[in-house]
Amino acid sequence: MGRPPRRLVTREGIMRAALALVDEEGPDALSASRVAKRLGVKGPSLYAYVSGRDEIVDGLHALIVAEMELADATGPWTGVIDLWARSYRAAFAAHPRAVPLIASRPVRVPAALEAYARAFDALRAAGWPEERLLPVVRSVEYFLIGSALDLDAHPEDGLHGEHLPAGLGPLRCAPPHHRELAFETGLAALIEGLRATLAALRREPGGGTGRAAPPDAK
Known part of the structure; x- marks a missing residue:
């Protein structure tokens, strides 16, 4: 019997990928599909762990608070x-x-x-x-x-114009x-x-x- 498939996604992994995405590309880049792409999975895979973008924002906030x-x-x-x-x-x-x-x-x-x-x-x-x-x-x-x-x-x-x-x-x-x-x-x-x-x-x-x-x- 073969080993079960390795788990590719975890809740913490989602949040860390989301924070890295925002750090690199800014807040407008944050989306479930973009986070999923960084993790090498399809977007729907994330919804077994998070309800949506708002929960992802709360999760990356928690990571930042943990650094305080x-x-x-x-x-x-x-x-x-x-x-x-x-x-x-x-x-x-x-x-x-x-x-x-x-x-x-x-x-x-x-x-x-x-x-x-x-x-x-x-x-x-x-x-x-x-x-x-x-x-x-x-x-x-x-x-x-x-x-x-x-x-x-x-x-x-913005300080390079005239007048x-x-x-x-x-x-x-x-x-x-x-x-x-x-x-x-x-x-x-x-x-x-x-x-x-x-x-x-x-x-x-x-x-x-x-x-x-x-x-x-x-």
């Missing part, structure tokens, strides 16, 4: 936000072409939801009002998505590390602004939460 260093996201809320932001950006920097796909989908990846829960816990422990938890996390997330979308862009694009305004030197001569400087500047300003907001809330009766304000935290 979120296990140590504990301690003062500012440190949790800082680590979360840096871990997300580092993973996005490795896969910038996947960012538009991820940003257009609701978050359903368990590891990403766990990161949200840790951030909410840290903010809650620091005295942030419950109704402010999601806005704070979203404000950081919006900054991260914008930063990540710029990773695959070139500031000098351009004067004073575009910072764009024409952007230093190689301008994205890192922009990220560091923005993250520091964002965290400092949030720290000031929390301090103002604590000065309100009940610490802005309907209860006594907790001791100051970083």
